Amino acid sequence: MKVSVIGCGYLGAVHAAAMAELGHDVVGIDVDENKVAMLASGKAPFFEPGLPEILTAGIGSGRLSFTTDMSAVKDAQIHFVAVGTPQKKGEYAADLTFVDAAIESLIPYLSDGDLVAGKSTVPVGTAARLATLIADSGSKALLAWNPEFLREGFAVQDTISPDRLVYGVPGGGEGEKAKELLDEVYAVALSSGTPLVVTDYATAELVKVSANAFLATKISFINAMAEIAESTGADVTRLADAIGFDARIGRRFLNAGVGFGGGCLPKDIRAFTARAEELGRGESVAFLKEVDAINLRRRQKVVDLVVESFGGDVFGKRVAVLGLAFKPDSDDIRDSPALDVAAKLKGLGADVIATDPEAISNAEKTHPQLVYTPDIAVALTGADAVVVVTEWKHFRDLVPADAAKLVKRAYVIDGRNCLDPVAWRSAGWEYRGLGRP
Numbered sequence: 414m415k416v417s418v419i420g421c422g423y424l425g426a427v428h429a430a431a432m433a434e435l436g437h438d439v440v441g442i443d444v445d446e447n448k449v450a451m452l453a454s455g456k457a458p459f460f461e462p463g464l465p466e467i468l469t470a471g472i473g474s475g476r477l478s479f480t481t482d483m484s485a486v487k488d489a490q491i492h493f494v495a496v497g498t499p500q501k502k503g504e505y506a507a508d509l510t511f512v513d514a515a516i517e518s519l520i521p522y523l524s525d526g527d528l529v530a531g532k533s534t535v536p537v538g539t540a541a542r543l544a545t546l547i548a549d550s551g552s553k554a555l556l557a558w559n560p561e562f563l564r565e566g567f568a569v570q571d572t573i574s575p576d577r578l579v580y581g582v583p584g585g586g587e588g589e590k591a592k593e594l595l596d597e598v599y600a601v602a603l604s605s606g607t608p609l610v611v612t613d614y615a616t617a618e619l620v621k622v623s624a625n626a627f628l629a630t631k632i633s634f635i636n637a638m639a640e641i642a643e644s645t646g647a648d649v650t651r652l653a654d655a656i657g658f659d660a661r662i663g664r665r666f667l668n669a670g671v672g673f674g675g676g677c678l679p680k681d682i683r684a685f686t687a688r689a690e691e692l693g694r695g696e697s698v699a700f701l702k703e704v705d706a707i708n709l710r711r712r713q714k715v716v717d718l719v720v721e722s723f724g725g726d727v728f729g730k731r732v733a734v735l736g737l738a739f740k741p742d743s744d745d746i747r748d749s750p751a752l753d754v755a756a757k758l759k760g761l762g763a764d765v766i767a768t769d770p771e772a773i774s775n776a777e778k779t780h781p782q783l784v785y786t787p788d789i790a791v792a793l794t795g796a797d798a799v800v801v802v803t804e805w806k807h808f809r810d811l812v813p814a815d816a817a818k819l820v821k822r823a824y825v826i827d828g829r830n831c832l833d834p835v836a837w838r839s840a841g842w843e844y845r846g847l848g849r850p
């Protein structure tokens with residue numbers, strides 16, 4: 414099929430390359446000229462395992478191209494909209510400027526019977542509004558909302574083999590036509606048994622935000638237990654193991670630590686709260702404010718542990734911050750707990766040196782006040798405290814005895830509960846985890 418993808422960021426670039434990998438003819442459109450130039454030359458503009466390979470293959474096959482010229486979508490039958498929906502400045506609500514602009518610029522190039530398939534995460538009610546906008550323009554194109562559930566770090570595999578597909582479609586014959594087109598584009602996944610939920614716009618939009626709200630709640634739940642564990646001497650990691658054996662609860666997403674960040678969970682729970690309030694249903698998701706508050710308290714807890722370890726004054730102390738990305742296998746620093754901790758410590762006067770295998774160049778742009786090194790040994794050398802805030806394998810695999818030789822004071826705060834306390838303590842380190850003794 415001929416497919417266009419509008420917005421080629423963390424979601425759209427992967428979606429475009431994956432659709433080409435599945436045999437479709439794909440054109441990716443973005444307003445960012447640098448990003449388009451990189452993608453068009455087969456280079457991934459961000460770190461995502463497996464993306465360079467499918468980009469190169471797609472471009473080499475002639476099935477994948479990128480441009481800033483919206484008119485290139487003309488031949489496509491399905492137009493995936495994957496532009497950003499960030500949090501509005503100073504508000505909780507989602508900023509829909511990019512979605513609206515993308516649809517406006519797409520409309521002149523739509524042919525009758527084309528399908529616009531929204532992938533961006535949007536507040537419930539957006540699809541219906543956009544469908545009206547398209548119809549009012551005189552276009553006979555269809556609109557579906559087809560939310561995306563990929564995880565960064567696993568984005569390629571999650572796109573090619575998703576754990577479910579959700580189509581939000583209009584009622585009647587239009588909905589059937591939209592479903593037929595989506596079935597064709599996702600034929601490979603569907604034929605291998607991927608569950609499919611076909612529903613109305615509002616349900617599809619809500620599936621996406623409620624899934625992220627649930628994940629955020631699960632993380633904040635275990636972090637709340639970590640807070641209680643800290644006051645009782647209990648071990649939240651053992652607690653998570655034990656409750657996780659209950660299949661109704663499950664162990665995944667029960668890792669207590671410095672909490673969730675990234676370009677989605679934090680802004681999505683806030684946008685959901687704002688939208689529910691607009692709908693007069695603020696009380697239904699009021700708990701998400703507590704989920705957010707617990708999450709932010711964990712970042713402060715890590716900072717407090719560092720400060721306490723110096724008797725209340727971190728000024729001039731050298732702190733090695735291991736991790737900048739919001740999670741491993743990603744260079745994404747959007748709302749990253751790791752970077753937040755580094756910046757807070759710097760703000761308190763600590764001599765912070767931060768390292769990350771992939772996220773340094775992004776962090777340098779937003780946080781030029783921090784000192785960075787790509788070399789873990791350099792970060793550790795002379796450190797008065799070490800803080801692990803992203804659980805990259807590189808940090809999990811550190812040999813405590815070797816690391817101890819580099820630092821000035823062997824004090825480690827394991828903000829992701831990803832190190833073995835016994836191994837670190839027996840190598841002479843004072844070890845502090847979050848919610849574990």
Ligand SMILES: NC(=O)C1=CN([C@@H]2O[C@H](COP(=O)(O)OP(=O)(O)OC[C@H]3O[C@@H](n4cnc5c(N)ncnc54)[C@H](O)[C@@H]3O)[C@@H](O)[C@H]2O)C=CC1
Pocket residue numbers: 419420421422423424425442443444445448495496497498511514515518532533534535561562563564565676677
């Ligand atoms: N990053 C992720 O893992 C996932 C993201 N999502 C959702 O997907 C959407 C996109 O997220 P990301 O890819 O992370 O954002 P991003 O910020 O990395 O990418 C958005 C892209 O859209 C481009 N853009 C903005 N306005 C445009 C326009 N008018 N025409 C063409 N391109 C335009 C930007 O230049 C940028 O490259 C958001 O709604 C997000 O919540 C959903 C699931 C997973």
Ligand SMILES: O=C(O)[C@H]1O[C@H](OP(=O)(O)OP(=O)(O)OC[C@H]2O[C@@H](n3ccc(=O)[nH]c3=O)[C@H](O)[C@@H]2O)[C@H](O)[C@@H](O)[C@@H]1O
Pocket residue numbers: 534561562563564565566625628632665666667668669670671672673674675676677678739740
């Ligand atoms: O809407 C989105 O953009 C995506 O948001 C999340 O994916 P992602 O942000 O890539 O990362 P996750 O693996 O969900 O991790 C999010 C954050 O939670 C943290 N986390 C995760 C799991 C856990 O047990 N504890 C924990 O603190 C991670 O460190 C990270 O900061 C969802 O998992 C995806 O399904 C969704 O598509």
